[in-house]
Amino acid sequence: MIDKQFPSAAEAVADIPDGATLAVGGFGLSGNPMALIEALHAHGTGDLSVVSNNCGVDDWGLGILLAARRIRKMTSSYVGENKEFERQFLEGDLELELTPQGTLAEKLRAGGSGIAAFFTQTGVGTQVAEGGLPRRYNPDGSIAVASPVKDVRSFDVDGEQRDFVLEEAIRTDFALVHALRGDRHGNLVFNKAARNFNPLAAMAGRICIAQVEELVEPGELDPDSIHLPGVYVHRVVEVGGDIEKRIERRTTRTQEGA
Template structure:
């Protein structure tokens, strides 16, 4: 029997070295593997290249690694909720490979499926395909690193001719993900929007480390309810159901605001 359980988040990430590449799950602040991120912060790992839909916020999610200047490069589709991210990028401290969201998802899935690259219509006719997007600034307003031009070919699926741009798959050294339940074999179940990027990040990592709110014995999960098979997961650690979860923006009605003494518009 294969038991993939790690005794703690610290033990699970202990061998992630400086300079490693990571695929990290999460969509906004939903499904962030915060216990693993915090353990990585505490052990001092730096110079990381991270692939994730976004980089958290200034004091949560991947933002805690960013604030500690542990991240060298981000590959993301959305970076608009983090002021420190903006500052580091524009000052030339951080490299950014901005990638269309669906393309980013497929790049990770392809990496996990053993597909080296694929063609997509997304980005054709833009700087995504033509190159020249700033990836790193020189700190003086100039571009130090720009995105390269990508191969564009014409295909006719269904008899309709269109241009498609070549996108390479993503494979990282490690993956960090969060699931609501898992068993000791590594089979995972995700809750709601946490399912958006966590399974794909898990697939992309050569070594996948999962934190789960509830760890159960093999056979306790209904096979029809498993979202990611354990073949993709190498280590699993239980963090409990009370682990802190955040949302980016709380929106309430005027009536709710008044009943809770919340200023209108807050």
Template sequence: MIDKQWHSAADAVADITDGSSLAVGGFGLSGNPIALIEALLAQGTKDLSVVSNNCGVDDWGLGVLLGAQRIRKMTSSYVGENKEFERQFLSGELELELTPQGTLAEKLRAGGSGIAAFYTQTGVGTQVAEGGLPRRYNADGTVAVASPAKDVRTFTVDGEPREFVLEEAITTDFSLVHAAYGDRHGNLVFNKSARNFNPLAAMAGRVCIAQVERLVEPGELDPDSIHLPGVYVHRIVEVGADIPKRIERRTVSAVATAAEGA
């Protein structure tokens, strides 16, 4: 029997060294592997290259690593809601590879599937394909590193010629993900919107570390309910169902407020 359980988040991330690359699950603040992130923060690992949909907020998710200046480069599709991210990027302290969201998802999936690259129409005719997007600034605001031009080819689709841009797959040294349930073989089940970038990030990491709210015995999970098979998962840590979960932004409409007060 293959038992992938580790007894603490600290032990599970202990061999993530300075300069490592990480694929991290989560969308906004949903599905963030916060216990693993905080363990990584506590051990002091730095110069990280992180691939994730976004970088959390100033005091939560990947934002805690960013605030401690542990991240050297982010590959993301959305970079709002984080003032420290803006400050570091514009001051030249942080490198950013901005990638369309669907393209980022497919780059991770392709990496985990052994596909080296793929062609997509997303980004054709823009700086995504033509190059020139700022990746890192100098302290004086000039561009230090810009994105390169990518290969663009024409394919016939539905009888019409269309341009497609070549995107390379992403693989990383490690991946950190959060799931609702897992068994000791590494099979994972995600809860609702937490099933966002988590399965894709898990696939892309050469070593996948999963935190789960509840760990069960092999055979307890319905095979038809498993979202990610254990072949992609190497370490699993139970963190409990009461682990803090943040809401990124809570809004209440004026109409709803008036109705509640009536």
């Protein structure tokens, strides 16, 4: 078996070139591979096309790459927490392929499973299937790039004809993910909500780089507890359990009797 451990996040991402495509794990700020994102930012890599559920916030997650104008295109399902994202998109500096969340998840999973495309009912009868969704604006507000028309076919489902839209799978040059625990062979265990898009992003990347809070020896992980087998993971970096973990919004209320 191959020892996939890298000594640092900087060395793990050093060969990601300008113009690369990336699949990045995380949902909101949960499970963001921050050490890898910060290393990529420090390395100066740019002109990136990124596939991730969202683009972080203005000063955290993928937002730090966006603020530095390192991202040229995002493929996401939710973009509502980042003012800089809104500004760049509306002013024509950023391309956005807005994708339904379940469809995005399946596009990543399909890419990692060797499935070229699949049919889904999600988006039928909308601009997702019919085309015309703005992907990039001109500075004057007109549409520079619009989404294309997609193939729609009818299938028999329980004796009823229903329309389905064809969605192509996603494969990226690299994937960046965060896991709670991993071993030197790349087997990964995710923690609760941080499991979100991380396994799917890992599957879609031709080269998957995983940051783990704890690195253990092969054989120490219970095989039944492994969420992602090492066959999908190519590099592993231990970042420790004391890394900063943020949430988008903290909501509190006064405790009764306090």
